[in-house]
Amino acid sequence: MIRVLLADDQALLRSTFSMLIDSEDDLTVVAEAANGAEAVDLAQRHRPDVVLMDIRMPVLDGLAATRQICSDPGLAGTRVLILTTFESDEHVAHALRAGASGFLGKDVSPAGLLDGIRTVVGGEALLSPAATRVLVNRFLASPDGIGDLPRGLLPSLTDREREITGLAAHGLSNQQIAERLVVSPLTVRTHVQRAMTKLGARDRAQLVVIAYQEGLVRTA
Known part of the structure; x- marks a missing residue:
């Protein structure tokens, strides 16, 4: 069973994703967080396989939360999948540096969301061509490298x-x-x-x- 933590400040979106994920035999939502600080705390308590992480959240944003989760030795098996409305240069660069395994648009199809979760659990990254271009042109070209x-x-x-x-x-x-x-x-x-x-x-x-x-x- 793939265990998923949802982190988004929009309750309706969390509820929608939760119902979709729980409808699958091999997926289950173990917790929901309304901000980045809650996401870190719940990840440490539940040790999910995947965290679906929104970027813009109160208290602690998704990028900072991703960095804390991915740097925690106790969460080495947890993958972070960023939820975003667009793949901006800074979002892609900072999220990858923080340890995120990929990106999903909030307008992702139901099948795309489920496939994305399974993909990152399997060790593959969700890097669209747009995200890959950003990775190359901005992230790797930055003075402090990676x-x-x-x-x-x-x-x-x-x-x-x-x-x-x-x-x-x-x-x-x-x-x-x-x-x-x-x-x-x-x-x-x-x-x-x-x-x-x-x-x-x-x-x-x-x-x-x-x-x-x-x-x-x-x-x-």
Whole structure:
């Protein structure tokens, strides 16, 4: 069972998402937070698999709450999925730096929301082409780079792992990579997971960040 924490200051939206999520056999909402401070507290108490996190909330905003959750060793298994009305440069940059695993628009379809939750739990990031462009053009180009992520570990990857990491950094899903390389999605997933382990990446989003940081892929 995938355990979900909802964090949004709009009660109606929380209620809508909660009913949708609880209607699925493999998903359940364990708690709801109306602000970022509550989100951090409830995450520490319930240890959910995924936090659906709004950015603009009172008391503590979603970015600060994401940073606290993702830096807590006790919540290493928790993924944060940002809910946003648009993918602004600053939101994408700061959310990824804080440790978020991806983004969903608040106008996401029911199927898209459910798929998104399952995707990040599976270790993949939800980085749309727009978010990936922001990641490259603003986040990685910033003077202070990407903080404490590891460097100099690319030589530890096999040729196949480097190839697949590069394709992932260009925004391809496991299925798309599998089709391009004529291998199974499971094979791609295995290579991605091994690359993440070797590079010390928390999830696929950080794997993409490291790929650009290390020059495995470059901006156009």
